[in-house]
Amino acid sequence: MCGIVGAVAQRDVAEILIEGLRRLEYRGYDSAGVAILNNNDIQRVRRLGKVKELSDALEVSPLPGSTGIAHTRWATHGEPSEVNAHPHISGSDFAVVHNGIIENHEELKEQLKTKGYEFVSATDTEVIAHLIAEEYKNFKDLLKAVQSAVKQLEGAYGAVVMNRNNPEELIVARSGSPLVVGKGIGEMFVASDQLALLPVTRQFLYLEEGEVARVTRTTLDIYDTDEKLIERDFEESSVQHDAGDKGPYRHFMMKEIHEQPESIASTLEGRIINGEITSEIFGVKAKEIFDEVEAIQIVACGTSFHAAMVTKYWCESLANIPCHVEIASEYRYRKSFTPQKALFITISQSGETADTLAALRLAKEKGFMASLTVCNVPGSSLVRESDLAFMTRAGAEIGVASTKAFTTQLAGLLMLVGCIAKHKGLSESEQADIVHAIEAIPREIQKALEQDSLIEQLAEDFSEKHHSLFLGRGEQYPIAMEGALKLKEISYIHAEAYAAGELKHGPLALIDHEMPIVVVAPKNELLEKLKSNMEEVRARGGQLYVFADKDAPFKEEDGVKVVRVESAHDITAPIIYTIPLQLLSYHVAVIKGTDVDQPRNLAKSVTVE
Numbered sequence: 001m002c003g004i005v006g007a008v009a010q011r012d013v014a015e016i017l018i019e020g021l022r023r024l025e026y027r028g029y030d031s032a033g034v035a036i037l038n039n040n041d042i043q044r045v046r047r048l049g050k051v052k053e054l055s056d057a058l059e060v061s062p063l064p065g066s067t068g069i070a071h072t073r074w075a076t077h078g079e080p081s082e083v084n085a086h087p088h089i090s091g092s093d094f095a096v097v098h099n100g101i102i103e104n105h106e107e108l109k110e111q112l113k114t115k116g117y118e119f120v121s122a123t124d125t126e127v128i129a130h131l132i133a134e135e136y137k138n139f140k141d142l143l144k145a146v147q148s149a150v151k152q153l154e155g156a157y158g159a160v161v162m163n164r165n166n167p168e169e170l171i172v173a174r175s176g177s178p179l180v181v182g183k184g185i186g187e188m189f190v191a192s193d194q195l196a197l198l199p200v201t202r203q204f205l206y207l208e209e210g211e212v213a214r215v216t217r218t219t220l221d222i223y224d225t226d227e228k229l230i231e232r233d234f235e236e237s238s239v240q241h242d243a244g245d246k247g248p249y250r251h252f253m254m255k256e257i258h259e260q261p262e263s264i265a266s267t268l269e270g271r272i273i274n275g276e277i278t279s280e281i282f283g284v285k286a287k288e289i290f291d292e293v294e295a296i297q298i299v300a301c302g303t304s305f306h307a308a309m310v311t312k313y314w315c316e317s318l319a320n321i322p323c324h325v326e327i328a329s330e331y332r333y334r335k336s337f338t339p340q341k342a343l344f345i346t347i348s349q350s351g352e353t354a355d356t357l358a359a360l361r362l363a364k365e366k367g368f369m370a371s372l373t374v375c376n377v378p379g380s381s382l383v384r385e386s387d388l389a390f391m392t393r394a395g396a397e398i399g400v401a402s403t404k405a406f407t408t409q410l411a412g413l414l415m416l417v418g419c420i421a422k423h424k425g426l427s428e429s430e431q432a433d434i435v436h437a438i439e440a441i442p443r444e445i446q447k448a449l450e451q452d453s454l455i456e457q458l459a460e461d462f463s464e465k466h467h468s469l470f471l472g473r474g475e476q477y478p479i480a481m482e483g484a485l486k487l488k489e490i491s492y493i494h495a496e497a498y499a500a501g502e503l504k505h506g507p508l509a510l511i512d513h514e515m516p517i518v519v520v521a522p523k524n525e526l527l528e529k530l531k532s533n534m535e536e537v538r539a540r541g542g543q544l545y546v547f548a549d550k551d552a553p554f555k556e557e558d559g560v561k562v563v564r565v566e567s568a569h570d571i572t573a574p575i576i577y578t579i580p581l582q583l584l585s586y587h588v589a590v591i592k593g594t595d596v597d598q599p600r601n602l603a604k605s606v607t608v609e
């Protein structure tokens with residue numbers, strides 16, 4: 001949510017900053033800006049809209065200078081506008097870019113106004129700029145001024161500060177919003193995500209919570225909350241250099257949909273040894289914890305919450321222990337029961353989702369036996385703060401709509417459930433069946449992708465619609481929810497998902513010949529029940545789009561279109577059936593001409609409440 005880039009170099013940095021913003025644009029894209037120091041003068045350009053608007057402006061009037069900061073914004077305080085775009089300045093001396101939310105900004109603003117500071121934007125960030133200016137009067141040192149200022153901030157921040165009297169340094173501060181420093185040869189960079197800096201370096205160091213650092217071209221001094229100097233080494237990044245490129249695809253989303261066989265294969269690699277899922281892949285303490293665990297609580301948001309829901313079905317049927325799932329923003333704000341010997345699981349692509357992180361911190365206070373995260377970003381807050389972690393290896397996901405992150409989560413979660421179930425006495429042959437099914441996922445996804453052109457044709461039927469329903473039963477109900485979420489977020493068609501048995505308890509009233517109904521219908525023990533629900537829809541003129549197994553007893557007829565999916569194992573069917581639903585929403589969005597990778601009002605990695 002929002003993207004930050006900064007550089008201290010010996011060459012002009014504008015291009016590096018703009019390329020970094022372009023790579024982070026998926027995190028926020030309503031406005032962008034850059035501030036560069038040139039001959040002790042801070043020059044700033046900001047534009048409403050995407051990074052392209054900013055780069056066009058810089059082409060017309062280039063900004064020279066070798067120290068600079070830049071930002072792409074997802075509005076929280078104050079509408080998207082040029083005046084609210086970052087960097088924010090205090091006088092002509094200080095410029096700040098910031099991710100997160102300063103909760104006490106109103107109070108600080110009032111205090112600063114009494115000291116003569118004028119506010120021109122509606123943002124909380126401008127408060128940081130003026131606060132640092134005020135502290136600088138006392139300390140005459142940028143690092144000390146920032147250290148003193150951040151002590152007064154409540155809320156979350158990842159911030160980078162530049163001062164015209166210190167032309168070869170940036171001060172960075174982190175609390176609740178990630179920041180990484182990248183080391184080049186005789187130059188140093190900062191960003192909210194290493195992806196921004198991959199064209200210029202592969203040496204990275206993440207700041208820890210509460211740390212403040214002074215970054216110069218050749219040095220990095222990190223201070224903890226007690227202002228003690230910290231020693232930590234840079235590490236070589238394993239993220240692919242081309243992760244920020246679309247390759248032959250028109251959109252990142254399509255690239256990422258097609259990457260799924262590979263990203264699942266990579267998530268499985270080295271995790272199944274001699275046909276067995278061993279507890280070590282979740283962490284050294286996992287064996288002991290899985291032996292003892294008697295209940296599971298999972299929290300997550302959005303797509304990751306749908307992965308949690310599928311896990312509940314798997315967990316209670318295979319491991320035979322209770323599994324509660326809850327949306328993180330609900331869990332964190334209610335009084336809830338903490339079962340004995342319960343494992344608290346978070347699921348998150350980014351590992352930085354504010355509600356999920358807050359729920360984990362609450363769970364620790366509530367006395368859960370242990371915590372485990374299933375996450376795609378190494379070194380993220382959830383990974384660092386959990387007792388156990390399973391890293392999915394989806395690679396960088398740039399499309400705002402989650403695709404490969406979801407299916408790799410499911411693959412990891414099925415391994416987790418399989419492993420816990422083993423500790424709870426699942427028979428060897430049942431364990432072998434799960435492993436067998438998991439190993440077949442990449443192949444089956446590849447097959448499902450072959451239906452792309454058929455699904456593209458079906459998508460035409462949806463492009464003029466305003467509403468749609470998605471139905472599923474059992475563990476396919478969350479998959480129907482995920483299908484509906486994908487369609488609504490990228491095509492803006494209202495899509496709702498129901499457990500098919502709920503249809504006659506209300507939603508059936510919506511059905512007429514204008515309503516497309518997507519049914520996720522693998523051949524399993526619930527198929528006959530689902531068929532009855534589909535008849536209820538047909539009798540009322542609804543248009544059915546059925547995603548069914550190759551040999552399932554459905555035929556194309558008036559009002560019924562069928563897409564065949566090859567899924568040999570019931571247990572992994574939720575993963576395989578996700579693919580055609582992703583393709584459907586993608587093609588509908590392309591036909592409608594929406595911004596597939598950066599849908600309106602959304603951003604990747606929701607680091608604010």
Ligand code: F6R
Nearest residue numbers: 302303304348349350353401402
């Ligand atoms: C939807 C989507 C979101 C995320 C949600 C949680 O396509 O991507 O619903 O799943 O914001 O994000 P993470 O998984 O990063 O915690």
